[in-house]
Every structure is written in C-alpha cells, then in structure tokens.
Amino acid sequence: MTLPELSPQHAGFATRQLHAGERPDSGITPRVAPIYLTAGFVLEDFDQATDLFSTGDGYSYTRVANPTTDTVEHKVAELEGGAEALFVGSGQAAVAITLLGLLEAGQHVVSASQIYEGTRGLFLDNLTRYGIETDFVEDANNPAAWEALIRPETRALFAESIPNPRNEVLDIEAVAAVAHAHGIPLIIDSTLATPYLVRPLEHGADIVIHSASKFFAGHGAVLGGVIVDNGLFDVNSTLFPHLVNPTRTGGPSFADRVGGRARITYLREVMALRFGPTLSPINAFLIGQGIETLSLRVERQSANALGVARWLEQQPEVHSVDYSGLESNAYHELAKRYLPNGQGSVFAFTLKGGTDAARAFINALGVITHMTHLGDVRSLVLHLATTSHNQRTAEQLEAAGILPGSIRLSIGIEDLPDLIADLDRGLAAVRALTV
C-alpha cells in the first residue's frame, strides 16, 4: 500500500510541511519515514552495481545519498519552491560548500555586511587563503551599492533575507535584479526567515541556504544545513566553466547531463561528496520531525516577538528596538511586502546603560536562556559585543549599529506574559544599578 501523492498546487503550507517529500515503499508502510542508519546499501547484483555507478540513480553509500535524508531534502525543496535541496552537517557547511562550489581562486564575491558572524569569518579568514576576495555592501537595499562593487571576476552575491541580529529586511528583488544583470547567482541565507515567512526563490534569488539547526529543527537537539537551488542555471553561461565543460574524465558536462540543475548537482556530487560534511540520518530524521511543526512555531514565535518588541519599545531603560514588525522601524514597509505572515523572532534591542546594564539584565533572567543559538522553541538571549561580535573593532560595531548595550533575543513559544515578566525582572536589575 502506498499513500496517494500530494498535489502541491492544492495544498497549504501546513499541509505540505507534513506530507511533502514522503515516498513510502510498497509492502509495509510506516507512516513516518524511518531512519536508515547505515553507512551503505547492498548492491543487488553485478549489473545493478554497474548501472548505479554509471547513472548515480539508487543508493550506494550514505555520503552520496541516504533515503532518510532524501525524504527531508524533498520536503525542504518543496517548501522553498526550489528544484532540489541538499543537506549537509551544519549551516556553516552549507555556506562553505556553496561558495567553494561556485568560486575559484582569483574570483570575487559581493556580500551584504550585515550577515552571520561565522559567514563573515569564512569570507575574511578562509576564502581569502584560497584567493577568493569579498567586498561588503553597507546598505544592502541600495542596488547601486552592489553594482559599484561588482567586478568582471565576481561570481556570486550573498545576503540574508532577515539579517542577524538587527532584522533589517532585505529587498530581495532589488538585489536579484543586480545579480541577474551580470549573469551571476544571488545566494540568500534565509535561516532567520524560514520558508513559512518568505521564499526568496519566488523573489528572484537563485540559491537559498538554511542553518537547519535553528528553526527547521526547532528543538535545539541537532545541527544541520541545507542548500536549495532554483534549478535555473543558464547552461550557456561562460562564467562557470566547471559546470559547462566536460568532466575531468571526458564525460558530459553537468549542464549537458542535468541542465538547469548543474549547480546543485555539482554541489551534491562533487562538493559534498569530496569534502564530506555528511548529515547523519538521525539528524535528518530529527530535522524532519521539526519541520512538521515549522509554521505553527514560527507563527507563534513571530507573534510573541512582536509582543515583546512592542513592550520593550515602551520601557524607559531601552534606547532602541530593531524589529521590523514595529510601525516605527525603518524596515517596516519592506516587512509588509516580504514578511506578511510575521517578521521572525530574532532581533536586537539596546539598553541605555551600556555593558553594565546588559550584564545586570542578562544575569537576572530566569525564563529566557542565555546561549549562542537561535530559532529554538525556548527564548534565548545573548550580549552581542562581548560574544558573537567580539572579533569586530569598536568602529565596525558602531557602523553595524551594535552598541555596548545591544542584546539579541530569539523569542520562543512560551506564554507571552511569562516572557514579559522575565524581561521586566531584567529591567528591574538594570534600575537597581542606578539607585
């Protein structure tokens, strides 16, 4: 018995997050896709092995493909509206594999400056050693600023849909237009948005990346990363010879073999296979379990975040709140356009009292957990300048709007009054400093 196929055009997001990507085998039919915890798969006979190694269709070894991971890849591709998804062991691995798979020595990336610190470090410390340079755009919503930094060697633009930590919503369509005028892909790290809030491929992005450790899992138990490609690689492009030229052994090029899916196939068959950041099938299973409740969590988290942001904005100890759901926020119009279902739950706010106030505030919290993570069902808090952003100079921090009193929140699914009571305890500790 097999379950009937789901027709995506007739199903809503919540239905698809449960049913998409499931392909039960005939015979016995477990309702939940099982964990295939195995390094490899038995080759049926001599001829099947020959076929498998020439076509790549089928399962041989978990670093190449695994049915549990496949199920979750199909689910994510479907939810993002992409052609194909590829899971790897962490979000950082997804970013690294994507960039190393597109760029080579002597080439160049233009990135938004407000991005995850791990990605910024990858650009500045690692890719530079391989001869790949990055320039950073200060105002990511100004197309002319991107245009001005593009060189003949530029092979990718990179940005986050909701940048960490200040929730400055990206005008994806404006940046995609710049990328496409140069025939290069726009890569969007959409970790903080999730496909429930915005699907960047629908706005012209070419590749979407997520740290699945965050909202996709939601439970905070595992790490994972995923790359989703729109499958629209231009097979006539001259900018990516490794995708359009014959392979090292004289076989057909990726473009000849899989057309518009050349990029993601190269990432799967060459990058993930050779560098080897394989996701464990157990982690794939746990991420898949998380995704089944993604919309419910993100809806609740966004509503809670708006409640918290509105409350913080009223407090005398608070200097500013960076949340695009607030009418007072400079990104509110973009949020209405790109994030009508909610503006996410990761944002920063700044205490007037600087580092001392931040210390007293964070140490007084009881419900909100102090840790460097986000997208969890639990609410989390982090002081930016002394932890995640401690590699930046004072000038760089100020330019990024991160002040000594700036604190990042990742709001969970708790009861809003309990969160506000906890934050109020934090502010009481700040007030106690000044009396």
Ligand SMILES: *Cc1c(COP(=O)(O)O)cnc(C)c1O
């Ligand atoms: C956490 C995070 C990453 C890195 O993901 P890991 O799973 O921790 O490796 C990348 N981008 C963003 C926006 C993140 O929040």
